[in-house]
Amino acid sequence: MNAKLKGKMLIGQSGGPTAVINQSLIGAIIAAKSQENITGILGAKHGIQGIMDEDFIDLSAYELAKLERIAITPAAALGSVRLKPGKAECVRVFEVFKKHDIRYFFYIGGNDSAETAHIISEMAKEAQYDFCTVHIPKTIDNDLKVTDHCPGFASAAKFVAQAFMGDDRDNRALKGIKVNVVMGRHAGFLTAASALARQGDESRGPHLIYMPERAFDRAQFQQDVRQVHAKWGRCVIAVSEGISDTEGTPILSSNEKDSHGNVQLSGTGALGDYLSALIKDAFSEPMRVRADTFGYLQRSFPGVISEVDAQEARMVGTYGVEQAVQQASSGSVAIRRLSDKPYESDCFMTPLSSVARESTEMKDAWIHENGHDITEDFLTYLTPLVGELPIVDEF
Amino acid sequence: MNAKLKGKMLIGQSGGPTAVINQSLIGAIIAAKSQENITGILGAKHGIQGIMDEDFIDLSAYELAKLERIAITPAAALGSVRLKPGKAECVRVFEVFKKHDIRYFFYIGGNDSAETAHIISEMAKEAQYDFCTVHIPKTIDNDLKVTDHCPGFASAAKFVAQAFMGDDRDNRALKGIKVNVVMGRHAGFLTAASALARQGDESRGPHLIYMPERAFDRAQFQQDVRQVHAKWGRCVIAVSEGISDTEGTPILSSNEKDSHGNVQLSGTGALGDYLSALIKDAFSEPMRVRADTFGYLQRSFPGVISEVDAQEARMVGTYGVEQAVQQASSGSVAIRRLSDKPYESDCFMTPLSSVARESTEMKDAWIHENGHDITEDFLTYLTPLVGELPIVDEF
Numbered sequence: 001m002n003a004k005l006k007g008k009m010l011i012g013q014s015g016g017p018t019a020v021i022n023q024s025l026i027g028a029i030i031a032a033k034s035q036e037n038i039t040g041i042l043g044a045k046h047g048i049q050g051i052m053d054e055d056f057i058d059l060s061a062y063e064l065a066k067l068e069r070i071a072i073t074p075a076a077a078l079g080s081v082r083l084k085p086g087k088a089e090c091v092r093v094f095e096v097f098k099k100h101d102i103r104y105f106f107y108i109g110g111n112d113s114a115e116t117a118h119i120i121s122e123m124a125k126e127a128q129y130d131f132c133t134v135h136i137p138k139t140i141d142n143d144l145k146v147t148d149h150c151p152g153f154a155s156a157a158k159f160v161a162q163a164f165m166g167d168d169r170d171n172r173a174l175k176g177i178k179v180n181v182v183m184g185r186h187a188g189f190l191t192a193a194s195a196l197a198r199q200g201d202e203s204r205g206p207h208l209i210y211m212p213e214r215a216f217d218r219a220q221f222q223q224d225v226r227q228v229h230a231k232w233g234r235c236v237i238a239v240s241e242g243i244s245d246t247e248g249t250p251i252l253s254s255n256e257k258d259s260h261g262n263v264q265l266s267g268t269g270a271l272g273d274y275l276s277a278l279i280k281d282a283f284s285e286p287m288r289v290r291a292d293t294f295g296y297l298q299r300s301f302p303g304v305i306s307e308v309d310a311q312e313a314r315m316v317g318t319y320g321v322e323q324a325v326q327q328a329s330s331g332s333v334a335i336r337r338l339s340d341k342p343y344e345s346d347c348f349m350t351p352l353s354s355v356a357r358e359s360t361e362m363k364d365a366w367i368h369e370n371g372h373d374i375t376e377d378f379l380t381y382l383t384p385l386v387g388e389l390p391i392v393d394e395f
Numbered sequence: 396m397n398a399k400l401k402g403k404m405l406i407g408q409s410g411g412p413t414a415v416i417n418q419s420l421i422g423a424i425i426a427a428k429s430q431e432n433i434t435g436i437l438g439a440k441h442g443i444q445g446i447m448d449e450d451f452i453d454l455s456a457y458e459l460a461k462l463e464r465i466a467i468t469p470a471a472a473l474g475s476v477r478l479k480p481g482k483a484e485c486v487r488v489f490e491v492f493k494k495h496d497i498r499y500f501f502y503i504g505g506n507d508s509a510e511t512a513h514i515i516s517e518m519a520k521e522a523q524y525d526f527c528t529v530h531i532p533k534t535i536d537n538d539l540k541v542t543d544h545c546p547g548f549a550s551a552a553k554f555v556a557q558a559f560m561g562d563d564r565d566n567r568a569l570k571g572i573k574v575n576v577v578m579g580r581h582a583g584f585l586t587a588a589s590a591l592a593r594q595g596d597e598s599r600g601p602h603l604i605y606m607p608e609r610a611f612d613r614a615q616f617q618q619d620v621r622q623v624h625a626k627w628g629r630c631v632i633a634v635s636e637g638i639s640d641t642e643g644t645p646i647l648s649s650n651e652k653d654s655h656g657n658v659q660l661s662g663t664g665a666l667g668d669y670l671s672a673l674i675k676d677a678f679s680e681p682m683r684v685r686a687d688t689f690g691y692l693q694r695s696f697p698g699v700i701s702e703v704d705a706q707e708a709r710m711v712g713t714y715g716v717e718q719a720v721q722q723a724s725s726g727s728v729a730i731r732r733l734s735d736k737p738y739e740s741d742c743f744m745t746p747l748s749s750v751a752r753e754s755t756e757m758k759d760a761w762i763h764e765n766g767h768d769i770t771e772d773f774l775t776y777l778t779p780l781v782g783e784l785p786i787v788d789e790f
Contacts, residue, residue: 017565043790057790069788075564077790082569166695169470170412174477178691268671269664269688276663292690293664296573300561302785304698390697393464394472395438395452 413547422712
């Protein structure tokens with residue numbers, strides 16, 4: 001125990017919201033309350049932006065019942081931000097840290113947030129400011145390195161699975177071809193989770209699953225859809241928003257970019273409408289083709305939460321604070337899977353540099369060789385994270 | 396008791412699926428099993444289409460446990476159809492009824508289905524064929540006449556409310572302007588249900604609610620959004636897919652029509668994208684504007700079900716069969732509200748002609764005079780139908 005590192009902690013949230021990101025926040029706050037070395041618990045509103053603006057909330061002031069209500073609320077309760085600090089911003093952040101005697105900084109976010117935490121950690125070393133920064137993972141994309149999976153993913157996966165369960169029944173009732181566009185810029189995990197909807201025989205959809213890890217060939221897609229339609233008289237399709245063609249060009253891209261340079265893919269129905277048109281062109285007779293884009297619902301829907309996900313999101317927050325105080329060293333919290341059946345996991349610390357900036361994607365062993373489906377291995381990985389799903393049945 | 400009307404019953408489902416339409420189906424099947432006058436229970440696949448094709452399932456063959464699993468499955472388990480029978484089809488339907496000694500016909504659907512039931516009922520009278528046809532109501536649009544509300548609506552309303560609860564938190568975390576397009580061609584009930592998401596102070600969204608009952612003025616819309624954004628730094632908007640301008644022209648219409656002559660509004664993101672562009676044009680600086688179209692998820696999502704809705708959907712199925720056997724006369728089942736607190740309802744029969752073809756919409760007393768909000772009266776009407784919602788809270 002390093003008794004020297006005593007001071008206030010600051011916690012912030014960054015990047016896209018998830019349904020359980022506040023579990024991590026509340027886990028960290030509750031853990032911090034019993035740490036003598038933590039002399040104050042501040043929340044930064046809208047992440048790095050709130051630090052620069054000194055826009056803080058005193059988080060030690062809230063009752064447990066209030067904290068628990070916030071824990072089950074989707075989307076960053078402190079406010080989030082999509083801002084990667086440059087040199088000038090980092091200088092400002094340090095001024096603020098010193099001014100407020102902040103010795104612990106916890107940043108809940110994805111790989112961009114890990115990079116921010118890493119940059120700040122390196123600056124603290126250079127400045128010989130005695131300081132500890134911990135990245136607490138979250139992302140519905142499930143694309144962080146090192147960790148077995150990311151808090152936030154399994155609840156989004158549950159939403160996607162339930163959506164496809166119902167939509168497949170809808171498509172069976174009123175036959176046609178249905179495209180559902182799922183979040184996932186470079187990683188197909190969430191789109192692949194649609195496969196959990198197949199409770200039953202092979203007639204159950206989704207019948208085709210296109211992930212960004214495989215090049216999207218328009219002509220092949222049209223042929224795939226024709227084949228499924230010929231067999232079942234209908235077709236339900238899951239498509240990642242980030243699919244690209246064989247040259248690596250996104251099938252659909254707009255001009256709007258966020259401050260990380262990422263192109264806007266969500267919050268528009270354009271890709272779904274484009275794929276609908278491709279499908280209509282693939283048939284000589286008129287087809288009933290519909291497309292839905294799941295959009296922000298899949299990351300912030302209250303009431304459709306994976307229990308494992310909620311527990312693990314709480315766990316990484318708690319663990320991050322405990323480790324920071326015990327070790328007084330910076331790092332990123334990761335999840336280790338101990339067992340599939342019964343499902344068990346624990347946490348460990350990994351260097352910030354091992355998580356920052358870069359991301360992972362679906363393993364080759366998880367993608368079917370036909371390029372438009374997943375494997376049993378992937379279901380073994382995913383099923384315990386998502387947990388129980390509703391029952392659907394048919395005559 | 397009219398002991399003369401003895402024979403087989405046929406049941407079918409029609410129109411857009413709902414999350415509880417199979418509760419009505421299973422309620423009818425279970426009720427029929429104990430009726431001596433019902434000598435067989437047949438299900439028509441895909442409604443009228445299945446009758447013409449004699450594509451039937453023997454529904455008396457299934458065990459109770461199987462039936463109960465189907466009851467909780469969203470979307471028409473018998474298959475649905477959007478087909479209004481013409482003269483030739485009706486002649487064919489009668490041939491089939493006589494051939495199979497069908498004396499009871501139950502059709503679960505909206506006003507188009509009630510009209511089909513009515514036409515068949517009238518033909519039976521003319522042909523002096525001893526016969527009873529009962530329309531069992533369902534529609535997420537909640538636009539049937541006579542009944543207090545329609546089975547299927549409250550579960551879709553619950554989905555919409557939860558979606559807005561989460562999306563409002565998402566929008567609070569990452570500020571901007573968000574449009575959500577909700578189903579509803581002529582009636583704004585489902586869009587209006589988004590108001591249930593406002594658990595808390597007036598900063599909670601949706602901040603603007605546009606229903607098809609009021610003309611949509613583009614310039615007024617832009618001004619409304621600017622005002623909300625100036626006040627809260629963000630804006631969450633609920634819009635019915637069927638909004639039309641002051642001349643009655645739909646804001647966005649495609650060329651695709653179904654067999655009832657209805658224009659396709661769902662299954663495309665075009666309206667949301669159009670409104671996003673309108674909003675961007677309303678500001679001099681660049682705005683973060685996103686649009687989601689809830690699409691088919693809102694009518695077929697398993698696991699987000701109103702308990703009252705599920706119970707009432709079962710009730711109308713059971714009641715329809717019992718009344719048909721006891722009264723041996725045709726009609727449509729309607730729900731009567733007995734009390735708001737505690738919520739209580741029962742059923743009664745209304746003539747098919749009172750429900751067929753025409754539809755209702757939101758009462759004037761339920762729409763705020765500003766034209767982009769609902770009233771307390773509407774919340775009094777809606778709240779007991781939807782039941783408990785998840786908790787969301789904030790610092």
